[in-house]
Amino acid sequence: MIEFDGKRYELKYNLKRVELMENATNTSLMSAMSAGKGMLSISILKAYCAYGLREEGADDFINPSMGIDIAEALIENEGYPLVYSETVGAIERDCPFFFQGA
Numbered sequence: 001m002i003e004f005d006g007k008r009y010e011l012k013y014n015l016k017r018v019e020l021m022e023n024a025t026n027t028s029l030m031s032a033m034s035a036g037k038g039m040l041s042i043s044i045l046k047a048y049c050a051y052g053l054r055e056e057g058a059d060d061f062i063n064p065s066m067g068i069d070i071a072e073a074l075i076e077n078e079g080y081p082l083v084y085s086e087t088v089g090a091i092e093r094d095c096p097f098f099f100q101g102a
Contacts, residue, residue: 001056002074004070004073004074005070007055007056008056009053009054009055009056009062009070010053010055011052011053011087011090012052012061012090012094013052013090013091013095015095015097017052017061018091018095020064021047021051021052024047024051025043025047027044030098032044040084040087042075045071045080045083045084045087046071046072047068047071048091049074049083049086050062050067051064052067052087052090053067053070071083
């Protein structure tokens with residue numbers, strides 16, 4: 001759960017969200033994870049966080065440009081490790097097909 005500007009957000013992913021993230025960053029999720037030995041660049045982390053954000057309990061995701069602003073502020077205020085662990089943890093939880101056999 002992420003709190004920002006008095007609102008609570010959750011990160012949720014599915015195959016379609018991953019496709020959108022990959023199109024926005026011009027790189028596959030697994031390639032980005034592998035290239036950074038598990039770590040993500042700031043720009044990719046912001047995009048991955050942004051595309052997974054939705055208000056707590058909502059069905060619709062927030063606009064990615066607003067999500068980028070939130071992700072950037074979270075990284076600056078809460079730190080890279082927190083945003084990284086929340087984002088990657090949610091991807092692992094929601095997209096286990098990436099990590100089968102790992």
